Structures are given as structure tokens and as C-alpha cells.
Amino acid sequence: MDVWQPGGRWLKGNLHAHTTESDGDRTPEECIAMYKAHGYDFLAITDHRKRFAGYQEDDFLVIPGAEYHRNFLKEAPEYAYHITGVGLAYDIAQDDRFSPQDIVDAIHEAGGFCTLAHPIWSLMTFEQALNLQDYDAIEVYNTISDVYSGRGYSELYIDMLASRGVYKRLTAVDDVHRYDRDIFGGYIMVQAEHNTWPEIRKALMDNRFYASQGPEIKRIRIEGDRVSVDLSPVQEVRFMTNSLYNAKRVAVGEGVTHAEYTMAKAERYVRIEARDREGKMCWSNIVERKEHRS
Numbered sequence: 001m002d003v004w005q006p007g008g009r010w011l012k013g014n015l016h017a018h019t020t021e022s023d024g025d026r027t028p029e030e031c032i033a034m035y036k037a038h039g040y041d042f043l044a045i046t047d048h049r050k051r052f053a054g055y056q057e058d059d060f061l062v063i064p065g066a067e068y069h070r071n072f073l074k075e076a077p078e079y080a081y082h083i084t085g086v087g088l089a090y091d092i093a094q095d096d097r098f099s100p101q102d103i104v105d106a107i108h109e110a111g112g113f114c115t116l117a118h119p120i121w122s123l124m125t126f127e128q129a130l131n132l133q134d135y136d137a138i139e140v141y142n143t144i145s146d147v148y149s150g151r152g153y154s155e156l157y158i159d160m161l162a163s164r165g166v167y168k169r170l171t172a173v174d175d176v177h178r179y180d181r182d183i184f185g186g187y188i189m190v191q192a193e194h195n196t197w198p199e200i201r202k203a204l205m206d207n208r209f210y211a212s213q214g215p216e217i218k219r220i221r222i223e224g225d226r227v228s229v230d231l232s233p234v235q236e237v238r239f240m241t242n243s244l245y246n247a248k249r250v251a252v253g254e255g256v257t258h259a260e261y262t263m264a265k266a267e268r269y270v271r272i273e274a275r276d277r278e279g280k281m282c283w284s285n286i287v288e289r290k291e292h293r294s
Helices: 028-037 100-109 126-131 143-149 155-163 197-205
Strands: 010-014 042-044 061-063 065-072 079-086 113-116 137-142 169-173 187-191 209-212 217-223 226-240 250-262 269-275 281-283
Touching (some): 028 042, 061 197, 065 100, 079 100, 100 113, 137 155, 137 281, 155 269, 169 187, 169 209, 217 269
Parallel strands (some): 042 061, 113 137
Antiparallel strands (some): 010 187, 065 079, 079 113, 217 226, 226 250, 226 269, 269 281
């Protein structure tokens, strides 16, 4: 069984960006022009508590979006919830009376795809990420959190939740503000024939996408207990599961383009991540083992 259909059109996009409409350094027009010039197919502008309406061009899609937040800066320790909504049909009048769960619910009521942003940057606990209900995805990588704060990678949240049976989709984003080191670092590749929000949204909900900083995932196939992946050349492939230890789940080599893994009996799911010789990574979504699916 292929996780997604071989072939088909792949679209490149970023789901988290800021402009002068909130705390970004470029106007929406400048932001859009930069992503278009860099070969992206779609972009969501997600300024803080302010929906950008978005629009459709022949060759580029700007998705309506916003970022909503609750910052707990006087707590000890400090922490925050930042949550993006893309594909919003209308703006959400959020204030500090909204709980984080209220934000998630309001995004879904507005027809949006809801992502927990940079939980490691936000210093969220695993319990907070676990107790928040019904959000669609987690940012596995956030460029600005990496290059300006040193906390950009949130894989541990993905794995801790999955080990408890909570499977979240994985996105990589820029969260661009400064437009220097924090742009073009993380993105998603979506399998969709048409560059429209309804088709992209369906592909997101169907897990027909992967997150990347550069490497390509070309095919993921599951046959019984056997999982295989085809990629652009990488140096390391990891098959991440709910097992604490399995020495066979990491493949290392020069220019690896194919790797396979046999799941142990107790392993309920697998996700794949890989790193190339430049240190750039890619991440698949979680794939549940067939016999464990409800």
C-alpha cells in the first residue's frame, strides 16, 4: 500500500508568515513577491490576531490566515500557546478571555486548519500539548525559532503524543518576521492537482503531504510489517515508532535513496525522518499500522 499515490502534482508552500500588518518587517505585497520568486506555489499570511483575506492567482495561492496566542509571561516558568489558523472564512475577535481551547474551537468554526505553533519555543509542557484537544497539526520545525532562539525542532512533542495514541500531522514553516535568516527554511510539499485551498485542505486532512527543509520524500510504501521509503539522496533515515529501542530503525550511508524497516509486533505506528549531507531534514506524517487502526 502506498501512503500517497505515485506521481501526481506536488505543490510547495509555507503556512506561517508575518508582515507589517502585525510584527513583520515586510508588507504583505513584498512577502508574497518573495515567496513567488523563490518557487513557492502557496503561502498563508498569519499575522497576529488579524486575518489576512488571501486571494487566488493563476499560478499562486495566498491562503487566508491568522495567528492567535495566549502568552503567560508572568508565570514561573513562562510559557505560551501560539496557534495558527489557515483557510479562515472570517476573522476571530480573540482577546485574553479566550482560553487556548477556545482558540482551537474558534478556528475550526471558521473553517480553518489549526496548527500548534513552535511548542518547544513556547516552552509548553507535554501535558499542555496533550490536553489541548482537536488541533490538526504541530510545527515540527519553525525557522525563526531555530535561527533566532535556538529552539526550532519539536519532534519530541510529536513522539510523546503519538506514544499515547494522539497522532498529529507535521508541518515545517518559516514563521518569517525579519526576512533575512528566517525565510525559506521550512515548508511543506502537498500532493494536489489544483492549486486551490479546497484541494490543498483536503490533501492536508488526508495526510498527502510532508514537511521539509530540502530533502524530497518520493514514496512511502507499507506491505504488512515492512515499511519502505524512497527519497532524494540523504545521509540518514530514521523510522520513528513507539518502541523505546530498536537498533535497526536507523539507516546510515552516503547518498541513501531507499531504506526499509520491519516493524516489531508492539509498534503501532511509524513516521519517517531523514537528514542530508548539509544537515537539512524532511519529515513524513505518522502512519498507523493497519491492524491497529480503528
